[in-house]
Amino acid sequence: MVLTATPPFNTAVELDHAVCVRSYPGAPRGGDMGWVIPIDQGFLAVLLDASGHGLAAYAVAQKARHTLLENTHLAPADLLRALDNSLKNSIGAAAAVARLQHDRLEFSGIGNVNARLVVDSQQQALKVKVGVLGWRMRTPETQVLDFPANACLVMHTDGVSLPDSLPRGSAKSLAQSLVDLHGSEHDDASVLVLQRQRKVV
Numbered sequence: 171m172v173l174t175a176t177p178p179f180n181t182a183v184e185l186d187h188a189v190c191v192r193s194y195p196g197a198p199r200g201g202d203m204g205w206v207i208p209i210d211q212g213f214l215a216v217l218l219d220a221s222g223h224g225l226a227a228y229a230v231a232q233k234a235r236h237t238l239l240e241n242t243h244l245a246p247a248d249l250l251r252a253l254d255n256s257l258k259n260s261i262g263a264a265a266a267v268a269r270l271q272h273d274r275l276e277f278s279g280i281g282n283v284n285a286r287l288v289v290d291s292q293q294q295a296l297k298v299k300v301g302v303l304g305w306r307m308r309t310p311e312t313q314v315l316d317f318p319a320n321a322c323l324v325m326h327t328d329g330v331s332l333p334d335s336l337p338r339g340s341a342k343s344l345a346q347s348l349v350d351l352h353g354s355e356h357d358d359a360s361v362l363v364l365q366r367q368r369k370v371v
């Protein structure tokens with residue numbers, strides 16, 4: 171799917187993004203959810219893994235979704251704090267948050283959710299702090315990174331083990347193949363991919 175940032179962002183930044191979620195086999199719903207949301211000057215991407223699986227985890231993820239949609243103006247670390255507050259007294263969750271504005275990516279994560287930034291053949295694992303949103307959260311750390319035209323951000327829950335090297339292609343094909351080929355049969359598995367729209371030649 172292609173999203174275009176709305177004005178006042180005059181120079182259209184087109185983004186190729188995809189979220190692929192596979193619930194724990196046999197469960198109709200799960201606790202993994204991902205979103206890519208247009209914001210002022212860019213996009214917000216969030217991948218969430220509510221603890222456990224099934225309907226209880228699904229309910230926690232829905233609560234997190236509500237908090238997220240009310241707080242899309244926040245920086246990633248502040249958004250994690252808002253999620254931590256709203257998930258108190260729940261089974262908790264892990265989340266990774268990325269805010270992309272122009273060529274600048276801000277990233278912050280807590281718990282069993284990981285992210286990798288790929289630029290050409292260089293791969294960088296982004297820092298995620300140990301913790302559980304709603305239970306025990308240390309001060310989130312924010313990484314600020316360049317996001318050049320050829321960059322690709324891959325976020326994944328602990329139900330997916332990323333291979334050492336990632337194939338390139340459309341966001342949709344990459345997210346789907348990572349879940350299909352590297353997703354666990356014993357957990358919800360999800361991948362969020364964010365990259366610039368590739369020119370069709």
Ligand SMILES: [Mn+2]
Nearest residue numbers: 219328329357
């Ligand atoms: Mn999980």
